[in-house]
Each structure stands twice: as structure tokens, then as C-alpha cells.
Amino acid sequence: xxxxxxxxxxxxxxxxxxxxxxxxxxxxxxxxxxxxxxxxxxxxxxxxxxxxxxxxxxxxxxxxxxxxxxxxxxxxxxxxxxxxxxxxxxxxxxxxxxxxxxxxxxxxxxxxxxxxxxxxxxxxxxxxxxxxxxxxxxxxxxxxxxxxxxxxxxxxxxxxxxxxxxx
Numbered sequence: 001x002x003x004x005x006x007x008x009x010x011x012x013x014x015x016x017x018x019x020x021x022x023x024x025x026x027x028x029x030x031x032x033x034x035x036x037x038x039x040x041x042x043x044x045x046x047x048x049x050x051x052x053x054x055x056x057x058x059x060x061x062x063x064x065x066x067x068x069x070x071x072x073x074x075x076x077x078x079x080x081x082x083x084x085x086x087x088x089x090x091x092x093x094x095x096x097x098x099x100x101x102x103x104x105x106x107x108x109x110x111x112x113x114x115x116x117x118x119x120x121x122x123x124x125x126x127x128x129x130x131x132x133x134x135x136x137x138x139x140x141x142x143x144x145x146x147x148x149x150x151x152x153x154x155x156x157x158x159x160x161x162x163x164x165x166x167x
Contacts, residue, residue, distance in 0.1 A: 006064040008057045008071065009034075013085075014050035020085040021075065023068040025061045036085050 006025040011034060013019070020036050031044055042048060057067055072089035075081060141151035148156050 004058045006059060006061040007055050008064055008068055010054045010056055012052050012054070013048075014052070015048075018083055018085055019075075021068065021071055022086075023061075023064045025064075028055055 004027075006023055007028055008021070008023050009028070011020040011022075020034055022034050022036070024032050026032060033042060033044055033047075042051075047053075056071075057064065059067070069089060072084075072086055075084055075086075076089055144151040144153075144156050150156065
């Protein structure tokens, strides 16, 4: 008999033809429904019409984290990812999947799971810095094209010989 510490569930939203796949550490009979931040929140007492839940597998928390990740990657690679409410293929709060995130990027939440907002905030800041630098360079090239008819730095700043400029 398999130890039933956790399970994988699949919600199907028939009116919208969308899925949400997740893992829960606990009993399928408790009040937990899902952890989607995109899909409308509901409880077991007010499940919308046309929405059904199927339990796909039971096992240890570690086994279910790995299986959830594999199933989400398979869904993403199958070309049907646009039919899932899931936004990432990573299991939320899973140290097994997120062990590449450095310790300083993790924040332990009161529920015992880790939040990775600090890590993702640093990534977003790095991306913003890179995009701002690209935008600054783009504007500088545009300014040179408007003023001098070229964005060639060497021509604009007089580098090279006069013959190069007259070509």
C-alpha cells in the first residue's frame, strides 16, 4: 500500500476548457481546493458549475513534487500549455524543484513553505537594468541618426581618416 502523504489533482474547467494541475500535502477530504492565483478562488462548498476535480496519484510529498513537475513539463512541451491556468512548471514551495535558488533568496512562510519573491525580485531588477541600458543605447543611436544621418560612433566622433568619412 502506498503511503498517502500527498496527492496530485487536476481541476477541469469545462466552460472555459482549461485545466489546473497541482499537488497537495494532506487529505483529499480536507477543505483545500487549489493554489492558483490566476483562477478564481473557490472552496469545496461553492465549486462553480462545470468544474470537476480528479485525483491522479497518491504518494509521499517528495514523490508528488517530482511527479507534479514532470506532468507540468509534459503539458508545456505538448503544445497545450495555453489550456492550463498554471503559470509555471515548478512546484510551489518545493525544495526539490527550487534547490537551485540560493538561501538568501528564500523566505520561510508561516505555513512552512518557502516564498521565492526575493529571488524573483532580484531577477526582475536585473532584467529591468538590462532593458534600461538597451533603451538608453537605442535612444542614443536614434539621436545620432537624427542629428548626423548615421549612428556609426566612429563617424560621429571623428575617428578614422578623412577618406573613411568621405566614403
